[in-house]
Amino acid sequence: MKRSWEGWLYGVSLVAMAAGSLVLAPGQANAADITITMAAPDWPPTRFMKEEFDRSFKSESGNNIKLEMDYIPWPSFYERVAASLTSGEQKYQMIVTDSQWLGSFVDGGYYKDLTEEIKNDPELSAIMKDLHPALISAYSTYPNKSPQFVKDNPFPAPDTHYYGFPQFPDTxxxxxxxxxxxxxxxxxxxxxxxxxxxxxxxxxxxxxxxxxxxxxxxxxxxxxxxxxxxxxxxxxxxxxxxxxxxxxxxxxxxxxxxxxxxxxxxxxxxxxxxxxxxxxxxxxxxxxxxxxxxxxxxxxxxxxxxxxxxxxxxxxxxxxxxxxxxxxxxxxxxxxxxxxxxxxxxxxxxxxxxxxxxxxxxxxxxxxIGGQPFVLTTWNSPEVDAAALEVVKWWLKPETQKKFAANGGQSGLMSVMADPEYDSLRPWNRAHKEMLDWQRDVWHVPEFFELLTQQQEEFDKAITGQITAQEALDSVARFQQQTLEDAGRIE
The missing domain is CATH 3.40.190.10 (Periplasmic binding protein-like II)
Structure with a gap:
């Protein structure tokens, strides 16, 4: 299995083979063929998900659910997803998203609010209650009203909306x-x-x-x-x-x-x-x-x-x-x-x-915090949403998560990390578990990409010796102050 990851560090973008669909399968009056196309960064954690889905996923609804990954290289991942969403092509039914994107794409009307689905589904509620609290705060909620780091699992928190689940919690x-x-x-x-x-x-x-x-x-x-x-x-x-x-x-x-x-x-x-x-x-x-x-x-x-x-x-x-x-x-x-x-x-x-x-x-x-949640998009039919949530439940089953952790991935489920076998599955698991308790997140607001791009430019000038640390941070602070004031986020 490890051999299949060779050469995926930078990845090559593949063409998605199908958009989400719902059609009756031949000879099955009550079953449906449902294809879910997921935007995903091209690297081992998403490649493993696809491989394991093809090996082990079985729909409890009886539908024939197919998962297609549109693999996109990391350096262009945000721009490609943003272009797809804002174009209106409605190509994706699920998206592996950096947590920083939540505000932009929630406010844009692209990421589905799953609060009621989670609260009304015992399996999804159990998953949320089992997740490490840092992941609930970073990966799932918007607006982010909690402190940057939380020690207790905040689910379900009053007046809080939930959008995502961990595809790969990274540290x-x-x-x-x-x-x-x-x-x-x-x-x-x-x-x-x-x-x-x-x-x-x-x-x-x-x-x-x-x-x-x-x-x-x-x-x-x-x-x-x-x-x-x-x-x-x-x-x-x-x-x-x-x-x-x-x-x-x-x-x-x-x-x-x-x-x-x-x-x-x-x-x-x-x-x-x-x-x-x-x-x-x-x-x-x-x-x-x-x-x-x-x-x-x-x-x-x-x-x-x-x-x-x-x-x-x-x-x-x-x-x-x-x-x-x-x-x-x-x-x-x-x-x-x-x-x-x-x-x-x-x-x-x-x-x-x-x-x-x-x-x-x-x-x-x-x-x-690194890693990514995955989300559902807002244009799916109820049948496609139900199929996508079946994928979520399958991926976050302890047995699936243990396979993932044994093959270079990680789990955010407290029950999996507490398993005595967990630390020995891969040589970095103990460190990941320890580091997870220290994780905070960067901004989730829609202006994040403007803030990030300018900050990266200024940091790079300091790294390459063109300006001092003071000059870089002064420039970053001025830009952020003006940008956030213009957006009405600072009075």
């Missing part, structure tokens, strides 16, 4: 070379240099803050031919890496973590219309947090200085054996273990991502 974790981090010579040198332990075990990584991670970056910078582990570096070698890409949201997802962990804030949509952008987005805390982020670029492969270190690039560099460690999404972990795609397949282990150590000694690992 970023640390990938690391155990042959280097557990090497006695490297450990001794690290201890001598920094008076710190070089992390080797999962428990060691639970005690890694950004200070230790910076020292790891310094320690593992090597030139071609330099001693490295039990051998020598066969090329220039770099200590660390994380997202520093201009495209889509790649740098924002990591910058937000530094901001939150240091006690800063992004513009808070839950406090409209009082929440301000100027003075918050460019606060002294946020500037220092962004400077901390930028400081790590020097320990990364040179591509980071160009603003092109997106999630696929840093994954590929790690798989090529160019970096000692990287911080990347769980959804990209599976190819790392495949010897056909990875030079470090037998050398890799996984731990929680670093964070900021607080005065009490505990580490704050707050980060921006």
């Amino acid at each position: 970023y974790v640390t990938y690391y070379r155990k042959d280097l981090f557990c090497n006695e010579t490297e450990a001794k040198k690290f201890q001598e240099s920094f008076n710190q332990k070089l992390p080797c075990t999962y428990e060691d990584w639970q005690d890694v803050d950004w200070t230790v991670y910076e020292n790891i970056g310094k320690h593992f910078m090597r030139k071609k031919g330099d001693p490295l582990g039990d051998g020598v570096a066969d090329d220039d070698f770099f200590g660390v890496s994380f997202q520093a890409g201009k495209s889509y949201d790649f740098s924002s997802m990591q910058v937000n973590a530094f901001i939150w962990q240091n006690g800063g804030e992004i513009w808070d949509e839950t406090r409209q219309p009082e929440a301000q952008a100027e003075g918050v987005v460019n606060s002294d805390i946020n500037v220092k947090a962004f400077e901390q982020y930028l400081n790590f670029i020097q320990y990364m492969p040179p591509v980071a200085k160009t603003g092109q270190a997106d999630i696929f690039v840093i994954q590929d560099l790690y798989m090529q054996g160019k970096t000692a460690t990287t911080i990347d999404w769980v959804g990209l972990g599976e190819p790392v273990l495949d010897p056909k795609t990875s030079r470090v397949s037998d050398k890799s282990a996984f731990g929680p991502a670093p964070g900021v150590r607080k005065e009490d000694g505990k580490i704050d690992r707050t980060g921006n």
Whole structure:
């Protein structure tokens, strides 16, 4: 099964084979042929869903339900979906959507409000009650009225509308070379240099803050031919890496973590219309947090200085054996273990991502949630809606979720994550479960894409050395303040 994921990192967009349909099947007076076309990013978590659907889905209604995926490469995913929705072609019956899109496409009339269907269906209600609270807040609700992070499952919350279910709940974790981090010579040198332990075990990584991670970056910078582990570096070698890409949201997802962990804030949509952008987005805390982020670029492969270190690039560099460690999404972990795609397949282990150590000694690992919910569109017939909800129920059955988690995906069901077998299904599952408790989300408002695009531009200028952190955040704050005032979201 893992072999079928080879080469899907960037993906090629395929043509959807059919739009949603409802016709009587020959010889079946009470059964129907229903085809659901789903817009989906082209990467392993959605490919596995299609494969498993074709293998194991059985309709309890007796209908012949067919799921067709329109696979779209990540860099153009939002633009392609937005173009389809706004064109009025009504191509999709279900969509795998980033949580940030909820406001834009709910207000646009494209995503179906499922509140009553969920409340009136015991199976759907049970699913919602079993989901991790961060996923309810990030993936399902709009407007987002809850704090950015919630500790208790808010379902069902009064005056709250529900739209989505988790297709793939993603978090970023640390990938690391155990042959280097557990090497006695490297450990001794690290201890001598920094008076710190070089992390080797999962428990060691639970005690890694950004200070230790910076020292790891310094320690593992090597030139071609330099001693490295039990051998020598066969090329220039770099200590660390994380997202520093201009495209889509790649740098924002990591910058937000530094901001939150240091006690800063992004513009808070839950406090409209009082929440301000100027003075918050460019606060002294946020500037220092962004400077901390930028400081790590020097320990990364040179591509980071160009603003092109997106999630696929840093994954590929790690798989090529160019970096000692990287911080990347769980959804990209599976190819790392495949010897056909990875030079470090037998050398890799996984731990929680670093964070900021607080005065009490505990580490704050707050980060921006990844992954995606899937939603239904508003033009479906009742029969197609019922079929789509059958797909939702099948996908979120514990047995389906366990198969997904065993093949590189993840589950957001608390019952599945509590299963003693869960941590051993894949080597990053324990880290994912720990990181999920720290997740917050970026904005859900319809203006998110304007905010995100301008922010990515300014972050990229700072990453590539054109402007300072202060200048970047001042520009971001001004733009957000004006945009949100024009939209009536700030008084």
